[in-house]
Amino acid sequence: MSDLLSLFATSPKGMEPLLADELNALGLSEVKPTRAGVSFQGTLRQAYQVCLWSRIANRVLLPLATFPAPDADALYEGVLDIDWTEHLDPAGSIAVDFTSLHSAITHTHFGALRVKDAIVDQFRNRYNTRPNVALDQPDLRINAYLHQDTATISLDLSGDSLHRRGYRETGVTAPLKENLAAALLARSKWQDIAQAGGMLLDPMCGSGTLLIEGAWIAGDIAPALLRNYFGFSRWLQHVPKVWKDLTAEAEERKQMGLQKLPPIVGYDADATAIRVAIRNIEKAGLHGKIHVERRALAQTTDPQQTTGLFIVNPPYGERLGELESIRQLFSFLGSTLRNHFVGWHAGVLSGNAELGKQIGIRAEKIYTLYNGAIECKFLRFQVTPDWFMRYTQTADASAPASNAWTHASPARPAKQFTALEDLSDNARMFANRLQKNIKQLSPWAKRENIHCYRLYDADMPEYAIAVDKYEQWIHIQEYAPPKSIDPQKAEARFQEALQACSAVLQIPLADLFVKVRRQQKGRAQYEKFDEAGKFYEVHEGKAVLLVNFTDYLDTGLFLDHRTTRQWLYEMAQGKRFLNLFAYTGSATVHAALGGASTTTTVDMSHVYLNWAKRNLARNGFSDHRHHFVQADCFTWLEEEAQRLVSSPYRLPRYDLIFLDPPTFSNSKRMENTLDVQRDHVALIRAAMHCLTRQGLLIFSTNYQKFKLDMDALADLQIEDVSTASLPFDYARNPKIHQCWKIRF
Template sequence: MSDQYELFLTCPKGLETLLAEEAASLGLEQVNTHTAAIRGSADLETAYRLCLWSRLANRVLLVLKRFNMSNANDLYDNILAVDWQEHLSPGGSLAVEFSGNGSGIDNTHFGALKVKDAIVDKLRRDSGERPSIDKINPDVRVHLRLDRGEAILSLDLAGHSLHQRGYRLQQGAAPLKENLAAAVLIRAGWPRIAAEGGALADPMCGVGTFLVEAAMIAADIAPNLKRERWGFSNWLGHVPALWKRLHADAEARADAGLAKPPLWIRGYEADPRLIQPARNNIERAGLSEWVKIYQGELATFEPRPDRNQTGLIICNPPYGERLGDEASLLYLYQNLGERLRQSCLNWEAAVFTGAPELGKRMGIRSHKQYAFWNGALPCKLLLFKVQVQQFVTGERGERRAANDSEGERPVAPTPAAAPVRELARLSEGGQMFANRLQKNLKTLSKWARREGVQCYRLYDADMPEYALAVDLYGDWVHVQEYAPPRSIDPDKAQARLLDALAAIPQTLGVDTAKVVVKRRERQSGTKQYQRQAAQGQFMEVSEGGAKLLVNLTDYLDTGLFLDHRPLRLRIQREAAGKRFLNLYCYTATATVHAAKGGARSTTSVDLSKTYLDWARRNLALNGFSDKQRLEQGDVMEWLAADREEYDLIFIDPPTFSNSKRMEGVFDVQRDHVQLLDLAMARLAKGGVLYFSNNFRKFLFDEGLAARYTVEEISPQTIDADFARNPKIHRAWRIVAK
């Protein structure tokens, strides 16, 4: 066998240049980069050294053969021609990995099968024995890469991916792979900082991956020193004496590194469930003397090294996977920027993020950015020098720095306490949005206090470029982002949303933890009723003397349609002594008002068990249990079967519904005539039916006006908070002729 080998080293996408530099420093020659891989030439000692010392590679592949192929038979014949007895004992075990397609190979499983068949047939023909297949811990792992008709046959010297260092047996929800964490540290300049005796802190450390990788770099510990099984361990070309010498040298370097005074490396994590797993990982890595983990919130983060040195702040904030995460993430990034400015002056900082737009909201300018991939997610590494000249100026031009004379975090002003011009670090668009919020709040808060209204709409896409609805529920803010039209650049829409979210807590003087964001799109079927989260947090609010439960987090809607407030209060005023029917009752808030107004009995009908359970809780909260009937069923079918009479009926149907629990599809435009005829058949003499819907293009059938006395009352059902959007719904009062 030749003394020089062609090697392929694979890595996460985006690490190719870094890996090429690292591999060259470890002895790889003639280095070329490819997508998620590098290629070069080396002897066996260098191949071993790459396996042991590469912090960035996934695999070290030793190329056995390159050949062109046009079909599966070519593949089989070329694999058969290799002298496999130089690599694998006939009674040994084998695993085959295949990547790529073409040249008659339709899928990787078929390609791997052809390679396996050729190897097994060759060994059986030469020795009479055949190797077994072991996909977990084979003696030899063979890899074939097919690229545009060229096949590259290799032995995997690593075995399992090199990012699996062995210390991280416990991990959090979305951990970085160890080699990606090492790459981020290298790009952030940690090797230089560590060599200078600098400190390192991670304010959101999770299970400690950055901390362990940083300590191994600082202590000169080979990342795979503790790996016991390698892809070359049972390879017949393996030279144990050479490997033992390299491994012993690495052990000596690790011992020398750990004997030095440890650097100050600290991690802080808010989730108490991750503290012990992180400490366990650190202990398995043998770095308990170097790395310490503490429970701590970002809001109180303040690195204090023993010798007052500076160093590197590094973190990987959460990216957000659910709609509505924008608010909490924005405030997290703002808080991170605030802590850097307040407590980390003259440190360097590195923020690895899958949401680079949020990185711009930190109030500090990054001096350098690098593109990475975390799996399939494009990410950015933002590098900062925490110096006063890097801080983003506020609206009045002054700089906010950790050594400002005030020395305290700005307090969000209450609406009456400070004008909007005092708000810090808002963009021009954010300032415009804040001005509009302040203007609306000044008017509507007076109206709300006068009318005793606790929950109301403050803003409803008043400025078209900020297409949001902002509702106040006591001291909570519920934000709905309307899906932007396709003509709007998604990045611009996202930037405007973040502008608005930055302005809301400051303008309204609310805790950022009490801002809930959802995205409202065109609804089909029961999508608006589908569960969005599972926090189960209900809040009690009051309206017209009635107590109602709302849930701001779990569903697209909150359980209370604010625009129907005037209709609910009208029903309360008219309900005394009457039999009340609420169709498509949702959470039965109108039923609560009817009962509060003295209704003789109430009947509420809805198809959703979830909302009927919610309705039951609303009624019980107000002390109503007797004579309050809750019926689960399709309203049209229920009306057709019901024979009771009612004095007061309220109908607020969906625009469209195709629930699995109903036959057919309900369309309010098409079906409202049948719906109203069925309901009017149940209306007692002298009774009143209120009908409402929020379909903007709805046309009331003229034939109904010929059969019943119909009066549109839409203007009387719009309160001050919806006066800017009077088309939010239309409503009619219908009685028998």
Template sequence: MSPLIFFASAPRNMGSLVAEELIKLGMRDATETRGGARFSGTLEDAYRACLWSRVANRILLPLTQSTVSGPDELYEAAREIHWEDHLTPESTFAIQFDGTLSGINHKHFAVLRVKDAIADRFAERFGRRPSVDPDDPDLRIHVFGHQDTAGISIDLSGQSLHLRGYREEGSAAPLKENLAAALLLRAGWPEIAAEGGALLDPMCGSGTLVIEGALIAADIAPGYMRQRFGFQGWSQHDEPTWQRLRDEARIRRDAGLGRLGSLRGYDLSSEAVRVSLHNLERAGLAGLAHFERRELTDCRPGRPEDEGLLIVNPPYGERLGDKGELPELYGRLGSVLKERFVGWRASIFTADPELGKCMGLRAQRMHSLYNGPIECRLLHFKVEPRYFVSNQPRPLPLEERSPGAKMLANRINKNLKALRKWQRDEDVSCLRVYDADLPEYALAVDIYEGEKRWVHVQEYAAPANVDPKRARHRLREALGLIPEVLEVPGEQVHFKVRRPQKGSSQYERLAETRHFHQVSEGGHRFLVNFEDYLDTGLFLDHRDVRRLIGTLAPGKRFLNLFGYTGTASVYAAKAGAVSTTTVDMSRTYLEWAASNLMLNKIQGEEHELVQADCLRWLDMMNGRRRFDLIFLDPPSFSTSKRMFGTLDIQRDHVGLIQSAMRLLEPGGDLIFSNNLRRFRIDLAGLSPLRVADISAETLPRDFARNPRIHNCWRIRRPES
């Protein structure tokens, strides 16, 4: 028997989550589509999806999909369906219509024409027709319209799957159960729960997040408490299969209840706590989670040793809360997290990401989801001091600073004085003024001059043998004196921790402020961002590499591989390159590159931006494109899922360079650069290419204290 095709409808922006969920349930071919996910399988698979999907709204069995231009064609399409295979004349049914259809102005009219088609087919064949029962039908039929296409399906779920059966009452503006489950899944709660982590919601409302968290942690099927599904009144229902799945779910539930850890919900409202406890009891989880009335300022872990996930849907001014009071509320939430939940993960669901900035924490990532019609963001945080915003950790006051701090101040001043004439003569406005010159203060300090002066401070991750408390103390000293020495307000100092790159970590977004600032370099203008990524968008150590490219570029066709924010392309274009092609896998970086090009009045189709995996693009372009000048500046490591393969620059550089050289015209130049400090170029593997090490001559004066900051070679074909 060939597999059946099913469709799992889902709330907006949750189709990929449903597809992932179905794959884990055994539906290996589940694929995200508009409005949900499509999958194939047996009737048992559909029953399993109804019982176990935490995110889907409905599980539909499509019967037909037809092109219709009006109500009569919809009627004919519906009448052609063998309804006698799904209903009896004694059955009742209801029809739900979603979407829009060309030629049909009212949903009720579409429902009426499908109802007439079913009734007429039964009357013609049996002389009797089933009845309509909109409230409690034996079978629900779903019609979906999009432009001139109508799909008609059996609704196997019946009522929406978000209705688990445990919630009778809700507090104001409650989250739907499947949205709450989606937030927990996106926040990584299943993995945290499996490791014994705690769950806490400090504004729990009707308790939905905590209860859904308990269902996930205890491996309880979300549909286990429902009294009825749509397929149970369907003529083809397989009761033995359904009972077997129910028995399996009961066994898993009984085993899982013993694994529950600490689950807590707090709320300012006594009524909300009462509703939460009632819903917990209806879910069969009485006594297995804790709810109590508690102010946000009194929020703390249940036990001092607890760590896990704090997740909250605070008011955001759309339904609850005075918008004028919300910044202060989010500020208090951030303070509570930083004071009492260090080591935890936190996820905040809000319709106003700007409010998230009031928390004083840098978001690691975010997801876009909808709460009904309201577009919201789920912001994810690691509650660790290194992710506290620029004024964190708090600087030490002057009287608490050590003699070492004075040495640091003296060294920065000494470096500034030594660089002053060079900086003026070379017209350098963005430069490095300190780079771990004193081992006790393992920082890199960069100045960026634009409409204001900004300072970008990066702490190198300390070795394991360094006492974290002493390192923390020295960091606070440094962050207290750097604004004074460099004469900038504290809010213009941005702090990050730089760790060795692993996998795709060099691309990890730290936040999404989209705060860009304009700076200049060598007569060019660039946009930098100090908050959203580890790097700012302008590699200062490549300043002289960019100048070299500008020197070589006039009249050349320039290719910028792993092009990042397009700064090298700007240099080439402004110097007179006849064309530039910038290739990068990141749409964000290419949009940034486009802004940099526009900022420098570089326009025209000859300046091309290509979103692609550079490895795959080089294979595709072999023999099809030629360039006179190529800049190849790959990351040290990359394991992005969008890549053709993984990239380890030490392992793969020979093949990568050879692939790029196949696109280089005779007599052309390839500039190859990377920042892997232990990198060793394989000259034998690159033979007979002419490889000249230009690392020293492309090392800017302000980086001379750390000559291994980058590697650079000029590569040409051998002369014939």
């Protein structure tokens, strides 16, 4: 065999230019990218180098012969003409990979058999013995490629796909192949960023593939150093000393590289994924070099480093109904980058090209790559204001709930807020009460890191309104006055209250969100007030939640249940969580952030269930562990209880259930009406049938006249936690809700 060999390295589609760059950097000659790979020339030592150092290639092939093969006999004869005794011991083993394109032989298994037969017959004729077939780690792996009836027969020097580095024992859902991860990092110019001391952060790291590949690139660690099998290992022309020298050199480079790794950090909301990532990191020889922790996307805040690479492979949303929540996830990725990672570089892989627009940053470069059979777009960003898109997404007015949100105050004509000295005497009296409440509540909110809370709740009978602070936005609800009150007088009082709010809070009247609150019955609770369709991000604990101030009676976040949601967060670790009458899923978000193993969110309203999906997605939860059910909760709960009780199998029950039914409902989608006073025993009983013996049901109601039937539930352990569940900002109205913890 001549010193200079003609070789071919295969790669996934779309990665050929990167592979060519690698081969050029290794000093190979005649490097020519082509479909699904790169041809090149090099010595045997250089062929070994490609096997050891290529982060992009799948296989390294050494062509032995090329010949016409219009039929099976011609294929057999062409393979028989190769002297296989130069490559394989008669007692050795072989495996044949066969592919065909635009050729007469289309059956790949048949083609592989003819190649195998020719090799076996040659040995039988010469030595009266034959090599065995071993599909797993054979002594010689042969690659047969038939294109337009021309066969190329090659030795596979890699023996197995080089993307299998040897550190990944177990993956998580849809793991990223190692060479695709390396390609994403190459397209992101990670090596340059690392050399400048930049940090690598993957906020949805899964099993840690991007982190490990990033560490190996930054640390000059050969990607095949852990592998104990190559296709040349038992090849008769293998030169062990050359290989030994190369691996010894790679080990020295590894030890030096490990001393200069930049910060590499990964987060994931899934505790299982983090456990898998830790095992993979340890097997990759990177213990103590990569930091991973369980953290939801919403908890990804300002990094310590001023520059680095934020890289992420989010879910693709291929399953029916997932696309909307994935769209919200991409938008949240964008807001996270804009708010916390200015000055960084970023890379986002998307299986849907349109999703990239949700990020709100113009891509510096867009590459087409393939994750298996899925065509993906990899978007590379510079996270600097000059790349930010200068618009706010708005909703389709015909949609029941939009995809839109904004991070700025409502776009309304700017008007100066009312001055305190311009208020009437009555309005000044209201303003004094509001100032007193603010003085009392503000230190508490700051100390407890609370961003959304109630400032005023009909403290003065003359001003029957509720004033809620949602971060920088103010939401005001007027309780409908009794019929005995003169409507003109009631309207005058309401206007006085609005002027006082404007003066005290120093917000223009046009920027206050105002609604009139009337008792809602039946389908009215789902009726729209407006079609503005704007959603606003607010924070509660570790959660990011979407609220809407204009379109519905309520904003999508019941502030009086803040403490209850915190309980769910604290108790959810490893639990199967069920949220009934879930509304916009804020309780589910807290349970997921608290480490729930699975969540099930049930609500009758398609609008609110989609809202719940978006809330989950905004916090980085879009996987198969979180289930959404659109159904009449009462009927679904009874059916679920019956299914669990009657099944002959030991079906898993829920460990934690939150049951917060409306006072009354007669929606057309319900089989019967719901009356919480009349039906609460049946609801609780059905929920308890779905609960594990050590589980907990939290039952709550906002019906002020509600009486829990203790006699009908006497066999259960019931703890009244109404007072404990009442947040400090609702202390002035202790009847806002009642709450119980119920156990067996």
